[in-house]
Amino acid sequence: MLHIVDDEEIIRDSLAWLARSRNIAAASYESAQALLSALESAAGFDPDGECILLDIRMPDMSGVALFNELAAKDLARRRPVIVLTGHGDVPMAVDMLKNGAFDFFEKPFNDNQLMDRVLQALESSCAAGEEEAIQTRLAGLSMREREVLHLILAGKMNKVIADELGISMRTVEVHRAHIFDKMNVKTAVELARLLK
Numbered sequence: 419m420l421h422i423v424d425d426e427e428i429i430r431d432s433l434a435w436l437a438r439s440r441n442i443a444a445a446s447y448e449s450a451q452a453l454l455s456a457l458e459s460a461a462g463f464d465p466d467g468e469c470i471l472l473d474i475r476m477p478d479m480s481g482v483a484l485f486n487e488l489a490a491k492d493l494a495r496r497r498p499v500i501v502l503t504g505h506g507d508v509p510m511a512v513d514m515l516k517n518g519a520f521d522f523f524e525k526p527f528n529d530n531q532l533m534d535r536v537l538q539a540l541e542s543s544c545a546a547g548e549e550e551a552i553q554t555r556l557a558g559l560s561m562r563e564r565e566v567l568h569l570i571l572a573g574k575m576n577k578v579i580a581d582e583l584g585i586s587m588r589t590v591e592v593h594r595a596h597i598f599d600k601m602n603v604k605t606a607v608e609l610a611r612l613l614k
Contacts, residue, residue, distance in 0.1 A: 419464040420444040420536055423453050423484065424473040424502065433471060440533045442540070450476060450484035457493070467543035468497040469520070469536050474510055475503075485514055494518050495546050498539035502527070552612060555601050563600070566593040570606050571613065 420442050422433045430446035437444035443466075447453040453470070470488070474481040481501065488494045498520035503511045511522035520539045523532055559567060562583075569579045576594065580587040603609045 419466065419468050420540075421453055421456075421468065421470045421497070422446045423450060423470060423476070423481070425449060425476045426473075429473070429502075436529055436533060437536065440537070442533070442536060450479035450481065450487075453484065454487070457497075463496050463543075463547055465544075465547065467540035467547070469539035469543060470497050470499045471502060471532075471536070472499050473502045482510055482514065485517075485519060489518055496543055496550070498542050500532070500535060500539060552601075558600050559597065563593050563597050566590060567597050567609075570594065570597070571610055 420433075420437045422430050422437075422444055424430050424433070424446075425448055427448070430448070434444040434446050445456070447456065472481045472485060485494070485499055485501070488497065488499065495518075499514070499518075501511045501514050501519050501522035502525060503522055504525050508522075508524060511519070511524075515522060520542065521535050523535075556564075565583060566579060569582060574582070576587050576590045580590045583590070598604060598609065601609055601612060603612055
């Protein structure tokens, strides 16, 4: 989902049309507050990724203030921000890049280059979501399961793991089954690939 935040309706409409021409779902917001309200009521992150196209100069809450709020809530990683700026705003946009914005485009911009970057931001959002899910699953492992996991990733067989940890081979098998279940994999190869 592409979130377009710009106080000019014609810009929002043209960007939404451009996104749809690339098969990118888009939602438009006339203000920073409208986007924040929509994000608060959302059930979660879009599994297909999210990106925010953000104009810097807007009434009430500026794009810079919105970006700072998103960054403070650690939402800019899962929802990468691409800044749209006029000529006088370039130093501000550069500062936003230094603080974690995905990219910035100076108006007028090349439509195809902008949408290419939006697609890259959506991919980045998906990757961040997958990484977050993996970290959540890892956090759900017990201390012993983490020890067994480390040895599985080292390529050790159940008997060797049992000997190293001073537990029965049956206990290792139970831990291995729990690890595979919690990490949502079927084999040690899948597990290694997931945690590479």
